Every structure is written in structure tokens, then in C-alpha cells.
Amino acid sequence: MFNKVLVANRGEIALRVVRACQELGVRSVAVYSEADARAPHVREADEAVCIGPPPSSQSYLLGDKLIEVAKQTGAEAIHPGYGFLSERAWFARAVRDAGLVFIGPPAEAIEAMGSKTSARQLVTAAGVPVVPGTTEALRDASEAEAIADTFGYPVLLKAAAGGGGKGMRVVHKASEMASALESAKREAQNAFGDDAVYVEKYIQGPRHVEIQVLADTHGTVLHLGERECSLQRRHQKMLEEAPSPAVSPELRARMGETAAAAARAAGYVNAGTCEFLLDRDGQFYFLEMNTRIQVEHPVTELVMGLDLVQWQLRIAAGEKLPFDQKSFTPRGWAIECRITSEDPANGFLPSTGRITHLHVPSGPGVRWDGGIEAGSEIGLNYDPMLAKLIVHAPTRLLAIARMQRALRELVIDGVETSRGFHLRLLEHPDVRSGDITIQWLEAHLNELTGAPATADTIQLAAIAAALAADHDRNVRSAGAGEPTGGAAAGADTVPHRDAWRAVARRESLRRD
Ligand code: ADP
16 A cells, blocks of 8 residues: 555545545645635645735645656656546646646546547447447538537537536537537537537437446446436536436446446446436436546445555555455435525525634434634635535435434535435435436426526515515524424425524524
């Protein structure tokens, strides 16, 4: 095992890696921007080095500087976390060329899976089903129309270099093709410096189901079951679970073997994830492979009973996986909510400020992977995800109840968060029954946020006034020591908790 590892990231994932290092007896080196000087990952690591000003282009994205810091501090390996440099083949290669170990797949595997078109070619050759479409960039709109005619509308234009849903356009009929292609190319060029766009069939009402894989340097490739990630807003996942309510043991085995075949085809090593669309008929199609640890990895850890981040380190250090495929059957149910500093009632606008009060849920089956604490400043330089709240319980409905309980315990004051949104989400009958698709969340956004999608200021002001009045009422009743349980018609338990939060806020202000 390594003696020392540099953690090239920030926030909850940096802290997650530092914790894994501590449990393995490995010393950790944190890096931080000036904005993160007091962040928990900096304090918890054995050493910490400031690498520059707040913008990530001047700090967390400076690959050469990170390598230099690793060498200066005597770290033997670099863990990239997710985001930032984690899927940059040049960085993985530069780390290797510097005589250090990149805790992730080989640069060649990142490259092979980095372009959607090359990934489609590679996995198709290995017998993996992909969404019908092209594996080459489109020359022009007439070529796109001719191809679309072969499998019918709607179709989806996608940037070959795509990520985060950028450079993607749904096209419903031939007459829309030319302008959609032009705008997809423009967006792809701006976002990725590469305007290659290809076309695939638009699958109606599928689920997003992904398979975790783990591969060592000795040729073992294992699949660790699925995660259901259909609840997305603008292609950003908001709640994930394992297993998926739509996947039987037989389908799990088939999807798992398919993911392992894709990983083998890429010469994959370390932890990775194959994303699939699963349609209503149980057909699944490979979308892409994420060549890194994912945000939602804890749900797999909880149902499979292993520490994926520790295994990333152990694999990178050359250890052999001691498991066989039969060891991996999901036990119970795990759910994760991504707690973000966004205001759902206001179009998910990022909310900034200082966290004045934080109460983290605990109790049976509750896990908090966070990168914040009371006093943390939340700015606009980085991703708005503050923490992940994860629960584990014997069944799906018990996991939902546990998550609701944990969300109610959670208090974050100082910034708006997605907490109330997640509570409403978990009360919805479709979510409770698992009847969801990748379009479900967007289609139900208004009822979940309680705000019109395009609210004008008058409506917003009216809502704010109503909420304030409701808030005052609840503060009064909570102050009297008797929870109302939500007095307003159709109200869930949020108003009561909000009242309690207001009391907590007053208390913490007093303590300050
Ligand atoms: P990105 O790398 O930009 O995230 P993906 O290929 O992973 O792009 O697709 C992002 C999301 O778009 C998927 O999670 C799914 O919700 C939707 N999507 C992608 N391909 C299709 C398709 N062929 N049909 C329907 N929806 C799709």
C-alpha cells in the first residue's frame, strides 16, 4: 500500500478519499484553493497545500501543479475524485510519466471511453448493445435526415465529446434537423472545443440504470449491481438508489455481464460505471462509461457491503480483488439525496452565503458524506452540491421512510437548499411506487417546487408573502412547544420543520 496519497479535489469527495486513506493507514495530502482554506478536507488531511486562487482554472484544474505538489510532498499516488481532472486522459498520462500512480484507469481506457463515438465503436465490437444510431460524426443535415429515416423520429443529436447533457438536441421531424444540428454543433464547439455531433434514436420514457464495475490489474473484472438514477433535472441526478425497482436478478446479471464486457474491451482497471438506458420492454442500451468514482457510489457500498474508495486505492497499489462474482448480491435498499445549495422555489438558482447553523442527521442506517460545516462560505466558484445524505434499510419503503426522517432532522441555515424538494419528492406516489423515467422529474417540477416554471416577480412575491405568513404561524406554534404537523391544507411536514429551523436559527444566532 502507498505511504502517502495526494487528493486532487475538494468538498465531500476529497474528505471521502482522506477518510479512506486514514482507515488504510495511508497519509493524505489535501490541496486547496484560497476559497477552501478552512474546508473540512483540508483540516482532516495530514498535510495541505494551497494551490491558487478560487477559480478552478487557477487551482484544482492545474494538473502540472498538482503533480509538482505530489512530488514535493513525497506522495506516491494521486486520487482525482470526480469532476475536475478525473476524466482527463492527459492528466492520467502526465501522472504516470512523472513516476506517480494515478488512482483510476489507464490513460488509454479514459481515452477510449472519452468520446461517445469511439466508445460506441469499441463496445459494439464487444457485443454490447448501444442505442441505434451512428458511430461516426455527421457530415451534414441531409445525412442526419437519411439516417433518422431508417429508425424513425424522434432522434437525438449528441456531441461526441459530450458531458453534462451539453450539445444534445431532440429532433422531432426532418424539418427541424438542420437548425438543431447547427445549434448542437455550436454548443459542442463552445463546451468541448470539438463540434463532432452524431445521431441516435431517442428512446421514449426509459430509465437511467448504471452498473458499477471494479477491475484489478490481474485481469479480474467484477460487476457490483445497478444504481437507479432516473430522477434527473437537466441531466443532473438528484436522487439515486440501489438496487433499481425495475431490475430483476436475471436482468441484473445480464446488464452486469454486459458492463463487464465493455470494461474488458477498454482494458479497464479500477472503479468505473457503465450507464445504460433501460426501456419499458426490458431492453437496455449502453450510453457511456464514466471512468472514475461517481457521486452516487455510496448506495452501492451500502447494499454490497464494501468500501469502493478503499478498493480504488488497493487496486492502484496492485492488490488482487479477493471476491468472486457470486459475492455480490444486493442486501436491502439504499437511497441517496444530493443536498445542493440551490433554491427549488426559484428555478434552482444557486444560493450563496455563510452556513450559520448545521445539524447533521444521524441514527440507524444514516450516512452523511459532506464537505461543509457551520461557518462554511458557499460561493459560486464550485458545484452547488453541499453533501450527500444516504440511508440504508431492509426494504425500499423502509429506506424511503428513513430518508424522510433523516431529511427532517437535517438543518442547514444560511443558504437555501434542496432539502424541502427532496422531502416532497419522496412523498410523491410515483416515486414511492418506483414508477419513474428519466423524464419524470422535469414533468413534475412545478408540483414539486410549488413554483411556476417561469414565475414573474408578482407571483414570486405573492408566494414569498404566503410562505412568510405560514412561517410566522409555525414559529409561533413551535415556540409554544407544540408542533403543528403542518396546519395548512395539503401541507406536508415541511412547515413544521421550517418552524423548528427558524427556532434553531435564533438559538444559534444567540450562541454566536
Ligand atoms: P452526457 O455525457 O452529456 O451526460 P449521456 O449520453 O450520458 O450524455 O446522456 C445524458 C442523459 O440524456 C441520459 O442520462 C438520459 O437521461 C438522456 N439520454 C441520452 N441518450 C438518450 C436517448 N438515446 N434517448 C433518450 N434519452 C437519452
